[in-house]
Amino acid sequence: MSIGSAIPGNAGRVNADALDADARGESFGLLALLSPGLFLVFAVIIVPIGWLFWLSLFDEAGQLSASNYARFFEQASYIKTFVTTFKVAFTVTGASVLLGYPLAYMLSQLPRRAASICLIFVILPFWTSVLVRTYAWLVILQRKGLINSWLIDLGVIGQPLPLANNFTGVVIGMTHIMLPFLVLPLYASMKTIDTDCLRAGMNLGASPAATFRQIFFPLSLPGLASGVVIVFVLCLGFFVTPALMGGGKVIMWAMRMEQTTSLYSNWGAGAALGVVLLAVTLALLGLFQWLLGARATGVWSQR
């Protein structure tokens, strides 16, 4: 359209129509290619979520009511669970960044061969069951576990450290599971950073630290943002690790959903929890997008 209208005269208009038709044809073609995917997303994501929302509006007697949502405000434990969930998600994401960023940086600087060997070590835990890894952490962290017995034998501590069956245990266990989700997108984005940019910076007299701070770090941000968002969102719905490592004192939202589904005879009670989590997650993603800008939240921005 814009090209066509830029050329004055009749010939231009004829061309514009042809171009328009062509563009429309191409759009239809793309839509046709997309439609199986769109249909799938609609059928397996949009419809069930709509159904979930619908169910959450009915109380135990099958009447339309807001009782499933009112419960969150009547029972203090729901608010508490909600706060705990976000506290865990923030802490685990923070810990993953602290551990994952240097790791990804190191990987990106290693020679290709060494990097792929190291990457295998990052990916390996991915192939092991979450349950197995969580139990392994329990063996390592509990009161008479490896760490505590070593430290006591070495005389470093007199009393065992409370590492399992509490918040600390949950954070350690979950960070281990979440780390690859942060490292992989971060590593991929760091690999695409043009080393010539860094060399140019150095040539212009920047110290290595300044080069990192002013060139490398900003360029790695999109990858970091992707990783952070993935880790954060996965944390919000985590079940197994907090259930096993939390000693019943760290109750997260997903555990509450399971509990609610069996306690109440209507699906609405559990569904309402799902709806709330979804809404809050989407709101947070929107906030991320707004704060970090479209470029940074590379996962869904138009690139």
Add this chain to the structure above:
Amino acid sequence: MTKRLCIHGLAIAGLLASAAVPASAADTITVASWGGTYQEAQTKAFFDPTAKELGITIKQDTTNGLDDVRLQVTGNAVKWDVTELGADECARGSKEGLFEKLDYSVIDKSGINPKLVHDDWVGISYTSVVLIYRTDVFGDKGPKTWADFWDVQKFPGRRALSGSQATETLSVAALAKGIPIDKVYPVDIDGALQSVDKVKGHIDAWWTSGAQAMQLVKDGEVDMASIWNGRAGTLKKEGAPVSFSFDQGVLTADCMVIPKGSKNKDLAMKALAKFVSPELQANLPLYVDNGPANEKAFDTGKIPPERVKEINSAPENVKKQVLQDPEFWRDTLVEATEKFDNLIQQ
């Protein structure tokens, strides 16, 4: 053991093979239970002998509890002809109308506690909540009563209670206040909650599955805990330094139902009648620590006298324990659980 397990995948040792006798589809029923060693024991005690006697095939599945039944019945997709549940789940499911009526002209209810005989559900076995303590910490002078468990001065140490089974923790909390075993029901919920509040600060873990309770005690993460007697028995057999007794135990029943819409209702009724018969009930304690629901099982002579002493539902042991009332919890469970969760999460 008898309750839904959060991490049920662990407990499910895999589906067991059905009886070897080939039969047509009409002669096949599907029975669901909790999986693991308990269901293996039931297979030997109930399912295999019944399949043989009736000349039918019994297929097996595992259940997560009442939500599974509710899903099947409300979704018109009933897969199971008989399924096991916790007694309070049976009472709640009955109120929701999820089960077929039972025909007591086919099922002989004599010998089963009347509290566990209802229009549409019947008791099948017992689990006890018992107090376990580690003998390497306390010797044989460990906490023997729930009042001892609550006494953090006299019995210092790390403690665990069930966080997922509010009904059981509230029952032991009532006992801890010194309420005699025959006066615990109906539970004074607010009083029991106050009792939980007193000990709350000294609880190092609130367990959510039988396996977790076992692991906490086995690894010395806690020195004393409430635990299901089957798990406690396993710990002892494995040689863990632990002690427990049925004194002040809380007897909780499991029940069986025929989900509404079962396609083989009549056959299921006959099979269920066999499962609760004294002859087959007497088999159960030969394989597992869950006691038979039918007390006539103890008259069959099948259970060796020294084994009878270890069975929670043996008349001698029943006297020492509180029988958890499923109908009481049917009406109070939701409110009590919400209050309990509020309390332990503070």
